[in-house]
Amino acid sequence: MASTSCSVKVAGETGLAxxxxxxxxxxxxxxxxxxxxxxxxxxAARVQMLEREIGFLEAKxxxxxGLQPSSRCCKEVSxxxxxxxxxxxxxQRKSRRHCRFWKWLCFPCLSVAxxxxxxxxxxxxxxxxxxxxxxxxxxxVGSKCFNGSCCSNSCCCPKPSCPKxxxxxxxxxxxxxxCSCPDLCCCIPTCFRSCxxxxxxxxxxxxCSCNCNCKIKWSSCFxxxxxxxxxxxxxxxxxxxxxCCLAF
Amino acid sequence: MSVSELKERxxxxxxxxxxxxxxxxxxRLQLLDTDVAKYSAAQGRSPVKFGAxxxxxxxxxxGHTGKVYSLDWTPERNRIVSASQDGRLIVWNALTxxxxxxxxxxxxxxxxxAFSPNxxxxxxxxxxxxxxxxxxxxxxxxxxxxxxxRMLSGHRGYVSxxxxxxxxxARLITSSGDQTCVLWDVTTGLKTSVFGGxxxxxxxxxxxxxxxxxxxxxxxxxxxCDTTTRLWDTRAASRAVRTFHGHEGDVNTVKFFPDGNRFxxxxxxxxxxxxxxxxxHQLQVYQPHGDGENVPVTSIAFSASGRLLFAGYxxxxxCYVWDTLLGEIVLDLGELQDSHKNRISCLGMSxxxxxxxxxxxxxxxxxxxxxGHRRVI
Numbered sequence: 001m002a003s004t005s006c007s008v009k010v011a012g013e014t015g016l017a018x019x020x021x022x023x024x025x026x027x028x029x030x031x032x033x034x035x036x037x038x039x040x041x042x043x044a045a046r047v048q049m050l051e052r053e054i055g056f057l058e059a060k061x062x063x064x065x066g067l068q069p070s071s072r073c074c075k076e077v078s079x080x081x082x083x084x085x086x087x088x089x090x091x092q093r094k095s096r097r098h099c100r101f102w103k104w105l106c107f108p109c110l111s112v113a114x115x116x117x118x119x120x121x122x123x124x125x126x127x128x129x130x131x132x133x134x135x136x137x138x139x140x141v142g143s144k145c146f147n148g149s150c151c152s153n154s155c156c157c158p159k160p161s162c163p164k165x166x167x168x169x170x171x172x173x174x175x176x177x178x179c180s181c182p183d184l185c186c187c188i189p190t191c192f193r194s195c196x197x198x199x200x201x202x203x204x205x206x207x208c209s210c211n212c213n214c215k216i217k218w219s220s221c222f223x224x225x226x227x228x229x230x231x232x233x234x235x236x237x238x239x240x241x242x243x244c245c246l247a248f
Numbered sequence: 249m250s251v252s253e254l255k256e257r258x259x260x261x262x263x264x265x266x267x268x269x270x271x272x273x274x275x276r277l278q279l280l281d282t283d284v285a286k287y288s289a290a291q292g293r294s295p296v297k298f299g300a301x302x303x304x305x306x307x308x309x310x311g312h313t314g315k316v317y318s319l320d321w322t323p324e325r326n327r328i329v330s331a332s333q334d335g336r337l338i339v340w341n342a343l344t345x346x347x348x349x350x351x352x353x354x355x356x357x358x359x360x361x362a363f364s365p366n367x368x369x370x371x372x373x374x375x376x377x378x379x380x381x382x383x384x385x386x387x388x389x390x391x392x393x394x395x396x397x398r399m400l401s402g403h404r405g406y407v408s409x410x411x412x413x414x415x416x417x418a419r420l421i422t423s424s425g426d427q428t429c430v431l432w433d434v435t436t437g438l439k440t441s442v443f444g445g446x447x448x449x450x451x452x453x454x455x456x457x458x459x460x461x462x463x464x465x466x467x468x469x470x471x472x473c474d475t476t477t478r479l480w481d482t483r484a485a486s487r488a489v490r491t492f493h494g495h496e497g498d499v500n501t502v503k504f505f506p507d508g509n510r511f512x513x514x515x516x517x518x519x520x521x522x523x524x525x526x527x528x529h530q531l532q533v534y535q536p537h538g539d540g541e542n543v544p545v546t547s548i549a550f551s552a553s554g555r556l557l558f559a560g561y562x563x564x565x566x567c568y569v570w571d572t573l574l575g576e577i578v579l580d581l582g583e584l585q586d587s588h589k590n591r592i593s594c595l596g597m598s599x600x601x602x603x604x605x606x607x608x609x610x611x612x613x614x615x616x617x618x619x620g621h622r623r624v625i
Contacts, residue, residue, distance in 0.1 A: 043258060047254055047258050050258065053265050054261060057272060065275070070281055070531060073524040075287065077505075078287060078291060084552065086552050086553035086556070087618055088604070089618070
């Protein structure tokens with residue numbers, strides 16, 4: 001009996017000691033490395049798109065091999081144009097009709113053909129005869145009249161202004177007429193609100209384009225068409241608000 | 249297959265694509281043995297010559313209080329609808345210059361408008377990403393507000409251009425800043441097809457303009473800020489039939505040539521170009537001479553025979569008239585009497601080819617017609 005209790009006791013003590021010594025200390029493991037399925041699938045999708053593109057390109061090359069040269073297309077264009085009449089083009093026609101045939105089309109001016117109304121003094125429609133200037137109409141030096149009557153206005157082109165050009169040489173006139181700014185002129189556009197400062201991306205044109213990194217999260221409300229200046233501000237409460245008024 | 253093997257395959261496929269594209273481009277260049285101007289000059293075509301009073305401004309349509317952005321003629325009965333920054337659509341009788349409707353829009357930032365083939369409805373779209381349809385038989389309140397009869401919603405970007413399918417009042421195509429074009433069923437207000445977009449091969453930047461073929465209404469072309477023009481077949485939206493390269497800037501405007509087998513484009517690179525639909529050939533480049541910066545082309549229109557190409561530019565009030573066969577500028581509407589005072593933003597030829605309407609940032613529209621004397625022998 002005593003041994004039992006003793007053994008129990010001992011067993012109990014022994015069990016506890018055993019419990020203490022047999023279980024290893026807890027060692028939490030790192031989560032198992034999951035395969036990057038998303039990256040693999042994305043890469044597979046890209047490869048699939050490229051292989052599809054290869055198929056399309058091979059089909060295009062096969063198509064192009066059988067094409068006629070552009071001269072045949074040019075002939076078709078030319079033949080079509082010559083074969084069709086055109087109300088907007090001055091034409092010389094053989095006709096027994098007197099030139100005064102067109103007068104009745106001019107009056108009354110409520111018919112479609114009134115668009116063809118002439119500007120001669122005998123025409124009774126209400127079009128104004130365009131003014132023909134005299135030989136001294138143009139104020140530019142060296143301008144001349146052509147066709148014996150009206151001057152060309154192209155000889156009096158105003159100098160374009162480059163208000164935001166930096167370090168640009170002054171605009172100069174060429175051919176005695178129209179002026180332009182040199183290609184190296186870099187016009188810095190204005191950034192709107194919290195847009196980052198733009199950088200000159202396109203060196204070909206006179207003015208730099210704006211590369212805007214909009215920080216405001218609701219700047220993606222809608223996209224501004226033909227964006228040339230940074231427009232990052234957007235009021236999403238009113239979908240019709242237009243922050244792009246500078247370019248639109 | 250492991251990721252590294254996939255990456256290797258990706259590199260090989262990319263090189264193959266680049267090589268094929270080079271081969272394609274080389275082959276195309278070999279087929280360009282001439283252009284329209286050289287061919288026509290060799291044929292001895294006479295140039296078009298305009299006298300000082302041959303093309304005149306017959307009408308000035310005044311009424312908008314803001315920049316005019318878009319216009320469209322009816323196929324008949326000579327009415328015009330125009331859209332302006334003032335937030336209104338105005339319908340004009342082009343012969344009498346009278347306004348028949350002035351519709352105040354729910355969203356003022358409109359970019360495009362179009363007449364339905366039967367002339368009974370007008371469509372418009374803009375920054376609100378919606379194409380709105382208005383019935384001209386609806387009664388407007390004293391403010392000019394006409395109820396919207398249908399809203400075509402679904403674009404995720406601004407609506408840049410819209411056009412009804414010829415002879416079909418229930419179908420309309422829009423282009424959008426979300427890089428897609430959509431064919432709509434106006435009756436239900438639902439999309440019939442989407443051209444391009446996230447899961448399909450299409451434009452990779454904003455689409456700015458569309459033009460539907462008059463001879464084959466299943467075909468339309470779209471011009472985009474990705475510098476390409478694409479030909480689409482409405483019966484197969486998954487991929488463009490053909491992609492046309494060449495421009496070096498945004499393609500702002502596209503229009504079919506009168507024969508339906510060619511089309512013209514206008515771009516930010518300052519050029520207009522003529523392409524062949526069936527072969528993909530670039531047939532002609534129309535580039536103004538001069539040492540100045542290339543001025544973007546805002547809009548184009550062909551005359552009835554295709555001999556003249558009218559092109560509006562983004563500087564002052566220039567509107568060059570090109571002889572399409574000889575590739576020369578024969579007239580500048582901006583230099584004529586009563587010309588616009590600001591940029592011409594939109595152009596449209598009447599259905600019978602007898603008149604051209606121009607819309608401008610000076611808030612006016614003008615109608616131009618042949619006012620010269622046709623010499624008869």
